[in-house]
Amino acid sequence: MTLLNRDSLVTRILILFxxxxxxxxxxxxxxxxxxxRYRMGQTAEDTIRKIALEKAEIxxxxxxxxxxxxxxxxxxTMDSIKKEQNDLLPxxxxxxxxxxxxxxVIKEGRDQKNSMIFFPADVELTxxxxxxxxxxxxxxxxxxxxxxxxxxxEWLYVAMEDGLLRVFPYTGVEMYDxxxxxxxxxxxxxxxxxNNPGRQTVWTKPYVDYLGTGWMITCSSxxxxxNDF
Numbered sequence: 632m633t634l635l636n637r638d639s640l641v642t643r644i645l646i647l648f649x650x651x652x653x654x655x656x657x658x659x660x661x662x663x664x665x666x667x668r669y670r671m672g673q674t675a676e677d678t679i680r681k682i683a684l685e686k687a688e689i690x691x692x693x694x695x696x697x698x699x700x701x702x703x704x705x706x707x708t709m710d711s712i713k714k715e716q717n718d719l720l721p722x723x724x725x726x727x728x729x730x731x732x733x734x735x736v737i738k739e740g741r742d743q744k745n746s747m748i749f750f751p752a753d754v755e756l757t758x759x760x761x762x763x764x765x766x767x768x769x770x771x772x773x774x775x776x777x778x779x780x781x782x783x784x785e786w787l788y789v790a791m792e793d794g795l796l797r798v799f800p801y802t803g804v805e806m807y808d809x810x811x812x813x814x815x816x817x818x819x820x821x822x823x824x825x826n827n828p829g830r831q832t833v834w835t836k837p838y839v840d841y842l843g844t845g846w847m848i849t850c851s852s853x854x855x856x857x858n859d860f
Contacts, residue, residue, distance in 0.1 A: 693783075697850045698832045700777055704770075705852040708789050711769045712856065716762040724748070724764060729809035732756060736801055746771050746787075746799040752809040754794045767797045774799035785844045790819055792860060798842070806841050816841070822851035824860050 723735050730752030736745045748764060750756065767789050774787050778799070787799045790813045813819050817835040820826060827833055832852040840847045853860060 694834070694850070696781070697784075698834075698852075700781075701850045701852040702832055704773060704777065704787065704789070705854050707770060707773045708767065709854060709856065711766045712763065714766065716765045718758045718761050718765075720756075720761050720764065721768075726752075727804070731804055731807070731809050733804045734801070744771070744775065745801040746774055746797050747801040747804065749796045749798070749804045749807055749811070749813075751794045751811060760791075760793055760795060763791055763793070763795055764797075767795070770797070771799070785840070785847060786842060788818060788849075790816075802842055806843060818849040818851050821849075822853040827853060830855065 724732060725735055726732055732748065732750035732752075734745070734747050736747075746768070748767075750760070750764075754760075770789065777787060778784055789797045792814070794812055794814075796813045814823075817838045821833050821835045830853050832850065835849045835851065837846050837848050839845065
């Protein structure tokens with residue numbers, strides 16, 4: 632058996648052949664790996680895109696649903712205000728030590744059956760406002776029905792130009808300054824005459840909730856009675 636001389640032509644050809652094949656295998660393997668990575672990347676992108684579109688559709692449907700509920704609540708409020716109301720203040724509406732008018736209920740915490748009100752200490756309580764309080768209390772069953780249909784609501788508000796604020800579910804009023812006016816709050820200003828002349832149902836930008844639930848956005852539907860906001 633004759634040993635190959637490493638300096639011979641045959642040996643050099645064999646070495647070049649082996650190197651060429653190794654390089655070819657490496658290039659081909661690299662190409663296959665890159666193709667697999669590209670396909671995996673494309674698959675991942677397509678999957679993420681589909682999930683994002685599905686989530687966007689769900690969010691859009693949810694926001695449209697909330698806007699519709701806000702408009703329905705506005706109509707219920709208008710209907711209730713237009714009806715003749717009692718001008719006597721019920722006994723469960725009292726002033727606290729700071730002069731704020733609020734609604735006293737037996738149950739502590741977030742009561743899912745009752746709404747609360749906040750009425751500033753420095754605003755005169757007129758007969759018309761008492762009628763508003765009684766009219767908006769009639770909305771408690773409407774609040775309950777809305778919350779039962781969709782549990783993702785944190786709060787439902789009815790806010791009046793004179794300072795009356797009714798909130799569902801029931802919570803305390805301690806987080807508000809006694810002279811607080813919701814007319815400066817995001818959910819109110821976004822829908823007022825100046826910012827919403829078209830009287831559309833609108834959304835706020837994210838803001839920190841006064842009632843302690845953190846960042847939120849609110850859908851507001853403006854109320855007009857005889858062209859009064």
